Every structure is written in C-alpha cells, then in structure tokens.
Amino acid sequence: MGTAIITFLEDESFKTQCFKYKFSDDSVLCGQLFGKVLYDYLSSKNIEITKMVLLGMANSNFEMLVDIFPEEYRENYLKFLDKVRDYDIKEKKRIMEKLVAKLKEFLNYDVELIIIDSTDNFSRLQKEIGKAVMKSVAHGINRVYLDITHGIRFIPFLALGILLPARYVEIEKISIFYGYRESHNDLKPALELNGLEEMISFDENMAIFKFSGDFYKPASKIFKQKADKIRKAYVSFELNNVDIDLFKEISQIGQDLYFFRPIRNELYKVAKCNYLDEIYMEKAEFYFEREQYFKAIPLVFEAILVVTIRKFFGKKNFSQSYKEKAKRFVNKILDKPDSQVFITLWRLRNAIVHGPEKSNGKGSSLIKKFEDEEKLKILFSQAKDIYEKIKNYEENFLFNLKTAV
Template structure:
C-alpha cells in the first residue's frame, strides 16, 4: 500500500516547453521537455522515498530518452533521480501483437499493490496503451482496491506561445473515468435494482466538492440518498402510503418515491455543465421507476411486485402480492385499505374461510364484522380466492425459513411468483 506515479516514456525527440496545470485553486508551471518531470514536481510535492514513480518504456525508448549516451539533454533518468521520490524503470514490449499486449497488461498490473493510490500519466502512451490503461485501472480497483487520484495528459499539441515561450496545458482526465463508474453504477441499479453502488460512488467522488458546497454535487448527493431510501423501503416492504409524518420517506415506498423523483427532477432541470453527462444516465433511473408514479396503495403494491420479480427479490414479491390482494379486496368492497382491522379481521378472514370452505357457524371472527365478511365471501371471484390461498401458503414457506412440511425449492418459488403475479394482473384487467 503506497502512492505510485505510473507513466510511459516514448522515443520521440521531445521539445522543451512550459507545462501548465490549473487545478482550480493553484496554477503550477514547470519548464521541461519531459512531462514526467513536470507532473511529479506539480502533483507529488509531498511525496518521499516511500513513494514511487514507475516509468514503463520499450528498449528503444530507454536508449533514446531515458539514458541517451550521445545526448545528455535526453536523459530523463538524471532528472528523476534529482527528485525526492523513488524511481523504478520497467521494460515493456512494443505491443505489436496480442501476446505483447497481454505482457504489458500483466507487467503494469504487477507493479500495483493492494490499496495503492495511483496517479496515471497517459501523455506518451502508444498504440493500445490508453485503452489498456483504462482497463487495468478499473480491474485494479476491484482486484486490489486501489484509489485512482488522477489520469493526466500533457497536451503539447494544444500549446500556445507566450513571450516567445511555448506553453502546454496539462489535463486531468479523471472525470471520464468517473463517468464510466457512474455508468456502471446506474447499470447496477437499472438491471438489478441495487442502489448501493451509486451511494458508495457518490460518497467517494463528491466528497471534495461537497466540502466546497458545490451546488451540483449537493443535487447529486440528495438524489442518490433519496434513491437509496426508496430502494430500502422496497427491501423492507414499507408498502403503506404514509405522508406528513416524520421520516415518512423511510417508512413508505410511495413517499420515498415522490421524494426521490422531486430530487431527480431538480437535478435533471439544473443547467450546470458538470451535470450534463450524468443527466442521460439518471433519466434511465426515471424510466426504470415510472411504474411508481401514481402513488396510491394499490398501484404501488402492483409496482413493487413487478420490481421485486424483475430484481430477484422473491420474498418481497410474495409479501407484496399477498398484501396487495388484500388492498385490492378492500378497495373493491369500499373499505379503507390502510386500516389494520379491515385488512386482517375482515378481508384476510373472508379470504381464509372462503378458501377453506369453513361453514358460517365455525367462523372465528368478531361479530361486528360478520356482515361485511359475508358480503365479501359471497361476492369474491373464486379464482382470486384460490390465488390468494396459494400466495399465502408460499409466503409462509419463505417466512418460516423453510421449516415447513412441504419445503419448495427456490427455483419453483421463483417461477411460481411470476405465474401468480401474471394471474393477478389478468384478474385486475378484467375488472
């Protein structure tokens, strides 16, 4: 674990210029023909001999620019040895075929250790190296938990003349790597319903901007936090609509969705240029969650069932379907679906006695609810009753951790919920 500066050295006869880097707070200038010297002097000021600059170079680049026997002005090695940092030079092949490209890949990866902080210089990378570098860096993030501090490019071709001196800008391209991470995180959400990647990424990438009270960063942070609330209300089956109550966006799926959408719309409508590349990605989140827009308890329940099935949340899907059938019956028979007695003492018992064909004289119910229960039992569609009974039994199988008489295997549980949901959806369409 340490700090490493990784760079490639080419064989061209580089010309001296003044490299300029503006990080938004400071403007640094270094006059040299070697971008490596400029970057180390600008970015590694507080580094010491425990930190390391690693230069990857072909045999020809070593001969021409690292230690040129005939021309002492083409000796990068001399310049680097004068800096307060450990230097290591590593030979790599030319990358003319796939075997050589893989050799370069493994050579670079072997120099990266667990937990390293990496500064990557792409200025003189050649052929497939820029693409390879991006792959290696993202591979190492997963494999070795490295932290990428910057990807730099000394743009000599973008130079200008100032007082007879050539000036070349240095660009930090890390925002493009971060954009790739945002795309991966949004993909994790849209494909698997997982908001954790987005939350962790926002926390890491936005931290410095949040300390500066950057408004765009605040918009993204607020949206990601509300999206995480929304997903966690689904994970924890918070199906009842709760509004105008403290922490209601953590107690209610529909409330959490509205809060998330409000923050998402604020972000999308913001005109700041830094957000523009993220907006199309976040629009994918908007599209993926549109089934929750209506917000009533029945529609929310149906949306949760579908979301849970699509994202392999089988237990949540069974719970949502079981409870949404009760919601549907409440609505159909003019009962307040948010009232616990209506759901459990009337609807649940009506479904049970009808499914089990229990004679009236053996009903275990509260007398105050008898008339309503009789009304429901008489008028309920038989297919809905059978559906409810199947769902309830399978929900019990899951909730009892498989400690039931007839334990069903997980493949059948996953398959059954899809069929049961389709059956319920078709029933609703007939109404």
Template sequence: MPTPYRFAGEGPHAVKNATFFGVALFQHLAEQGRPPDLLLVGTEGSSWDYLEDFFVSLNLDPPPGWDPAFRRLEEEVEEGRVSQETLDQVLGHLGKSLGVQVAGLVLPNPPTPEEVHQRFLDRLQALYGQQGVKELHLDITHGYRYLGFVLLADALVLRHIWGARIFLHYGGLELRQQEAPVVDLGLVEGLMTLDEGLSVLKAVGDFRPYYSWTAGLAEEAERAYLVVETNQQQEVARLLEPLRAARPPLSHPLVHDWVVGVLEGFSGASFEEKLLNRSEFFWNRGQYFKAILLLFEALLVAGVKRFLPGQDPLNYEHRMEAREKLLEKLATLGGAAQEDYDLLRRVRNAIAHGTRPQGADAQRAVQSLEELEKLYRRGRDLFHRIREVHP
C-alpha cells in the same frame, strides 16, 4: 529539447520544462504534497534513455552507480531490447535520488492488450498487495495509443479493490504554441463516478450513489431511499419527486431520463401498484427474495381493498385478517386463484424465514428458477385479476 508544459494556474510555477512529460508531472504532483511513487510502463523498444531527464530537469546529481547502469541501458535502447533487469537497476538508482519508490515494467514490443492488463496488475500486486494505494495518476501522453486505454480499464477495477481515486494526465504536445497545455481530464473521473452510480442503480436499485456522488444530494437521496427500503409507500412519491427533477451536472438528459424511468418503478398510482412495480424491478434483477415478498404484499393490499371494503390496507391487523380470509375469498374468482395464492404464500414464508417449504410444489419452486418464474407470473396475473372489478 525541453518542452514547457503549462499546468492549471498562473505564473512561472505553473510551467514545468521537461523533455519527458512524466518528469514534469512528477514535479507538479510533488509540489502539491508528498512526491508520488512511480511505476513506469513501456516496451523493450521504448526510449528509456529519457529517464536521464529526471536529473536534468530537476537539477539533481546522479547517485553513485548511475553512470555504468545508465550506459548499459543506453546500449540496450539502441539495440531495441531493453531488459527488465537493466531497467530495475537504473530505476533503483533513480528512486534513491528522488526519495520515492520507482518501479518499471518492460512489455514486449508491441504488447498485446492482454499482456498489458495481466502484467500491469501483476506488478501492482507485487508492489502494493491488497492494501493498494489511494490515488492513481495515469500519464497517457506517451506510448501506443491503446496502452492508456488498457491501463485506465485496469485502474477502474482497482477503484473497487483498493478504493483508489483515478487521475488522468495528458501533456498536449500537439497543442503546443509557445507552451504545451496539460489537458485537464477531470471530466473523465466525473464520468467514471457517474458510470459507477448508474451501475449500482441498474444492478440493485440503489439510487443514492447517482445523486450523492454526482449531484451533492446525499441527504435527499438517503431520506428517499430509506422510505423505499422500509416500504413506507405513503411517503415514496413525495420524496422521489425532487430527485426526478434534480439532474446531476454531468448527467445528460439522455441519461437522466433513463434514471427517472427507473425511479418510476418505485412509484405507482396506488399503494399496491407501487409494491408490484418494485417487485418487478427486483425480479428483473434477479433479487428474488425482495421480488417474492413484495409481490405477496401487493396481493394482500389488493385483497384488503377488494374483499374487506372500508378497511385500511396500511393497518397491520386488517392485512393479517385479509391474509387469513383471502384464500377463502379467492374462490369467487374461479380458476386456479386459490391454488396460486396458497402456493405463493407457502413459498413466500419459506423464503422470508429460511424454513423448509411446505409441500412438494413449494419445494420445487424454491429449487428451480423455471418453477419459481412460473409461480411469479401466476402471482402477478392473480394480482391483476383481484383488481379487475375493484372500483
């Protein structure tokens, strides 16, 4: 018995009558542009005989060779043991009638999630290789409930490999009154985009995807990110402020408050605190190159303010002067201040320029994460010692 599926829109063209929702979806997508290729995923026990609905609902004549192949498929459906070979023959005929590539994947009944994952990606690789496709439309109406979740998770991976957009479609059979509404799951794609933006932000500190993909603030985010990455600390607070207040539509306050907290790591009450906060942000993410360089710069700025009063910490010459004099001045702090600064300076130079570290202690620091972490913590402590008595 055909079901009238109503897609978004009004009028008779918004309703597609089909026994199998996949047929209605194919017709709907075909009317939006080029008819899509099909990959039909099911199990040995799935109702593959519903494939005949493509001819019934679309008013197509079966091609030569269809009848014997389909009769063999019906026999296997009745026995609950549909083979990949039989399905491939039937789908070859169907593809000729539809004018698109039609492929199938027969899974064990029931399939394990691992089997779904591996064999689905194997099939897509065999069909499209590394080039892939630009859009993936997933019909999650039919099959085992967990099947759609695994296919969606695989599609998320393909967003990175192929750059494919993902569209989810659900024919609301249980919502049917006179018609079954096709549930709009565009929200899910938006949430996937939000998740990807948050992942980039958390991993590398790049907030541009979060704001440009989900809030339409690409230009504002680009300007702010440029001053952060080029270390124009005098501009950071001003350009980050509009972003703190601009919450993307799908970003709940629970999420956006976390983002604002991350942005705080790029700011600070003073220039040197901004540098240290960013250093710690990158250190916690394993970006040691940025972390060490920013920590050393924070020490220099703090040193200018304490040991060269009246000098401009943003002035290159003054900071170079501090770099030359700081080792001597640190003797007034006592303890291992001079040794810690000298070691950090030598390690910083090696990391910044890719040169051989000067001294066995610097060599150990760049070859051992444990030793590098000890040095980082000592450098951070030295920063606070330098600023302790500064007015």
C-alpha cells in the same frame, strides 16, 4: 496503503526534449518524462508517492528514463543505452528492468519498469498489458495517478480499462493527467482530466441505479439543486410510504435529458399508481427487472395481501391483523394450483423476512428449490398472475369466493 503513478514510454521515433509544464495552480516544472514531472509536482503538494510504474515496449525510447536517475548518474546511463541499443529484445528487457530496479537504492519511492514485447498479436498484447498493470498495483495501492502523456496508440485505454474494476477492490481513486506538449505556448498545460474522472464517477452511479435501483445517486448528480427532494422521494420509496405528488413532480423534470430518461420512466410508473398495492407491485417489478428476486418476492406478497384487503374487505386499514386475515382468505378463494403457489410464496417470503423455518437453518427445501434462478422467475410470474386475478377478480378465476365469504 500507498499511491502510485503509472506512466508510459514513447517509441524510438520520439525525440527527447525537455518541456516546461504549467499546472493549474501556476506551478511550473520542467522535464522530458511527464510522469517524473508529475511526481515532482505532487511531492511539492505533500502527496507521498510510494511507487512509479513505467510501462514501455521493447522499442521504447529509454532515454526518457534519464529524468528519474540522480544527476550524477545520468551521463553514464545514456552511455549505457548506446551499448545495449542493438541487443535482442529479451536481453534488453532483462537488463533494463534490472537496472531500473537498482534505482530503488537511490530514490525515495519504489520504481518498476515493465517492458512488454512488441507483437502484432493484439489479443495477446492486450492481455499482457492488463496483467502488467494489475501486477503493479495489486498490493498496497489505493490511489493511482495515470499519466497518459506518452501513451502509444491504445495502451493508455487498456490500462484505464483494467484499473476501473480495481476500484471495487482496493483502489479508491484514479486521477488522469496529460501533459499537453503539443501546445504552441512555451509553457505546456499540465491537465488533470477532471471531466473524464467525473464521468467515470457518474457511470458508477448509473450502474448503481441499474443494478440496485438506487435512483438518488445519479439523479442528485444530474439535478444538484433538487437533491434534497430526490433524497426524500427515494427514502419514501424504500420505506413503502411513497409521496406520489413528489414522484410526479420529479418525473416531470428533465424530460429531454438522455441520462435521466431511464430514471424518469421508473418514477413515472410509480407516480401513476392509485393504490398502495399498485405501488408494491411496481416496486416488485422494479427489483425483479434488476434480478433482485429476494427483494421482489416479499413485495409481490405484500401486494397480494393489500389488494385483497382493498377489494374484499373494503378497508384502508392495512394493519397486521388485517393482513393475517387476508392470508387465510386468499388461500381459500384460490383454486388448488394457485393456492399451492401462494403457500410457496408465503414460505419463501417468511424465510427472506424472518429467517429459516428451523432454528438450525436445516430441513427446509426452499434453499435447494430456489437455488435455480429460473424457478424464482417462474414463482414471481405466478404470484403476479395471482395479484392480477384478485385485482380484477371474476368468479371463474376465484371459484371459491362464495364459500370463503
């Protein structure tokens, strides 16, 4: 895999000038194209750059590219620019991209110039930029340094926007740099925007919580000193052995913190549970809300069994033998429609936990039936109703109670 620098070209109004840039380790390097300055800096740190992508418009200032030419060719390059300055857009694009491609013969890295036609059709422009960026990193690139120093208007934001989902394919890390040439100091700060990178990483963790329910990742970033306790709480949650006191403790911290608010709300729901079946039910709804229906179904099934043992057997022993008794008992006390729902729930739970009903995986109607997401939602809602009826049982709901007992 390789490493790429993506940099941009200013428009023709930009006056080329060599700036001295100072990096965080006090290294000082000079250049007018910050992308090349960044290349030299990273190379000095033994970071091998395999590709430089130069993204410009038809009206870009191509004099900036002089930095990437070997010194003996720079004067000829500037003379060449004078000749092509008045060419039409398509011809200039063809010649410039071909010329830069020839540079590969003289450099230790691949270089690609991508010129996007200037256009007032911003919808088309956005698509073209997205395609250009993805094409440049689509093969063999897993590390990107994005130099936004010379970016025109919104183009760097579009480039970053298309790179972010690429992190879920091959790109493992994106570092963002800005050459702060507007500084009044002679040495212009070369800034790595770590804060932005950290927020991108935090966004990933919040997304993991929202869609998978893993609250450890974002919460441990917010409260680093309590990471061990948060980890313990998360493991107890996943293993259905919730430490209620620990959940109460964690749910009380950071009450005014914006990003912790959705996590705290979920922890508080669990913390106020008094019984194991209530914890199962909260977990089931927790996953159901995240559209993880095949996690929610086994949990609501367990909640029904455990509340049955608690309410009718008067036991705190939730062993497998009591659960087997509860399955048969529930099926007897429910009316026919609810009984059919419970049997379907039971079958689906078994398929999720134990595998297909037949060894060849065929012959089951479950797959065909529950390919429809809406039917999963309906089943969960019906199962939740059964749980509530047993939890708050009345004879008119459980009319077979006497005969079952």
